[in-house]
Amino acid sequence: MKIKCNFILSITIVSIILLCAKPNFAQTSSTGALGGTIFDSSGAVLPDANVVVTSETTGQTNSTISQASGRYLVPLLPPGSYRIDVRKAGFKVATKSGIRGDVVEARNREVVVAGGD
Numbered sequence: 001m002k003i004k005c006n007f008i009l010s011i012t013i014v015s016i017i018l019l020c021a022k023p024n025f026a027q028t029s030s031t032g033a034l035g036g037t038i039f040d041s042s043g044a045v046l047p048d049a050n051v052v053v054t055s056e057t058t059g060q061t062n063s064t065i066s067q068a069s070g071r072y073l074v075p076l077l078p079p080g081s082y083r084i085d086v087r088k089a090g091f092k093v094a095t096k097s098g099i100r101g102d103v104v105e106a107r108n109r110e111v112v113v114a115g116g117d
Helices: 002-020
Strands: 032-040 050-055 061-065 071-077 080-087 094-101 106-108 111-113
Touching (some): 032 080, 032 094, 061 071, 080 111, 094 111
Antiparallel strands (some): 050 061, 050 080
């Protein structure tokens, strides 16, 4: 009877520990993220803009589309220096370079896009 109670107690403790563990699926301990908001030159948010993040070291690209709120996020980026290019029909291409992406850190970068092609 004592062995059965110890076994049940052990299983209960392990179950509580596992249930309390909170995994982080957004990024790993060796990556970061770049995100921000896209604005036009009048200060209005710019939805549906094509955002391309390029590693200035490796040339690897990751892309996303800005949301209705103008927000964008590119997760799971290895540490390094990055360039952000934003394109949308009717606007000039906006570029920001030399943006540092660090481990387990989300960098927030606003980008203003001027009108015209």
